[in-house]
Amino acid sequence: MRIILLGPPGAGKGTQAVRLAEKLAVPHISTGDILRRNVVKKTKLGLQAQPYMATGKLVPDNLVIEMTAKRLKEKDARKGFILDGFPRTLAQANALEDLTEIDVVVNLFLDPEDLVKRSTGRQVCPNCEAVYHVLTNPPRKTNVCDKCGSDLVQREDDKEEVVRTRITTYEDLTEPLCMYYKEKALLRDVYASGHIEEIFERILEALRR
C-alpha cells in the first residue's frame, strides 16, 4: 500500500509510521529524518535546510521534492511505502502526483494544546532515531534509548516557541491538503488522542474502511 500520513507536529506521525511500516512490510519514508541526517552530515542539502528547520519553517519545495523523488525511486519503495511528513504544501502534493499513485491518506488530528504538550515532551535517540515521550512513551531507563543505549535528546525544533511556529506553519500550508485529498476521496480522519496501541488500531481500521 502507498500511504501518506498527514497531521500536525506532535500528532504522533513518526511513532505510528514506524509501526505501520513494520506491519505492512514497506519502507517508512520520513522527510524530516532524511533532512536531519543531511544536517548531521553537513551535506549541501543539510546546510541549505538547517536554518529553516531550526526555526520551524518549511524547507523550500524544490529541495524537498527532489530529495523525495530520489527516495521514491529506490527499489524498496516499489512495493509501497509510508510517507511521513511529505507532502506538506500543495506544490509538493502536485509534484507527488507526477511521481506515484497514492492509495490512502491518513489524517491524524488532535486539539492544538495537546500538540504543544506532545511535542515538547518528545525525546529522540540521536543514534538510531527511536522516538519516546516523557509522559506517554517513556524509555525503560530515564533518558536512555531502549534499543541502542544512547543518551536521548530533545530536538531543537521541539522547544515550545519553535513548536508553536511549526503548528502555525502546518495550519497555513499543510492543512489545505486535507481538502485536496478529501476531494480525491483518499482521506481518512483518525483521532490521535489516547494510547499508542489504541491509535494504531484506529489507523488499521481506517485503512480497512
Ligand code: AMP
Ligand atoms: P518532521 O520531522 O516531519 O517534523 O520535520 C522536521 C522539519 O523538517 C520540519 O519542521 C521542516 O523544517 C522540515 N521538513 C520535513 N519535511 C518537509 C517537507 N515535506 N517540506 C518542507 N520541509 C520539511
